[in-house]
Amino acid sequence: MMPMFKKALIILSLSSVVVVPSLATQVQGAALAPQEKAATYGEEFWVSLTSPIPAGWVIVRTLGTQNLIRNVSGASYGTEVEVMLASPIPSGWVMVRAFRGSNVIKNVNGASYGTEIEVMLASPIPVGWVMVRAFGGSNVIRNVNGAPNGTQIEVMQASPVPEGWIIVSSGGNSKVIRKIG
Known part of the structure; x- marks a missing residue:
């Protein structure tokens, strides 16, 4: 009797592995x-x-x-929004100034190559942007997305180096980077 019970238990277990996920899919779809x-x-x-x-x-x-909360996906280039200090900063947005216990953020998605923007020190630096100089309590960043191969730029030591760029020389407060592909 005991071997028959074990066999039934195994069959029941296997059938639940197959049936339950398929039922869950049907319920979710419904x-x-x-x-x-x-x-x-x-x-x-x-x-x-x-x-x-x-x-x-x-x-x-x-x-x-x-x-x-507000959806800022699809905002036009240059759109500014006042957000709470605890707010996440979406990809492609930068913090441009503090304002009455909040931050003003700006959409830089769609900026053309070479565009420069002054941002707060705590601002995220978007992918493909570099820090070119400090300006008082802020940094000036430049969009290098779309730069032709061979382009060389002097950036701050703390600047990110975008994918496809190399450091040619480094010293003092700056480094020279070059796009190779």
Whole structure:
């Protein structure tokens, strides 16, 4: 009797491995609306302070136990938004100034090659941008995305070196980088 019970238990276990995931897929599919509406630029939601903030969204206001978040995905180049200090900074955005306990961030996605922008010292540096000089309590960054091969630029020692660039020389407060491909 005991071997038969073990065999039945094994068959039951194996069938649950196959059946349960397929049922879960059917249930998940049934729960979805026929056409989910994608979030649009400027859309806002109140969320709990403990809620994760999705990529492309920022915190624009806090009230009690809630944050007001805004979707900034799809914003035009140069768009500025005032955000709370605790707000994430989306990819391709920089911090340009502090303002009444908050930061003003600017969208630099779509900037043309060679564009320079003054940013706060704590600002993230977007991919393909370099720090070219310090200016008081800020840094000036330059977009090198789209630079032709062979381009050489003098940047600050603390500057990131974009992918496809090498350091030609380094000394003092600066280094020279060159695009090789």
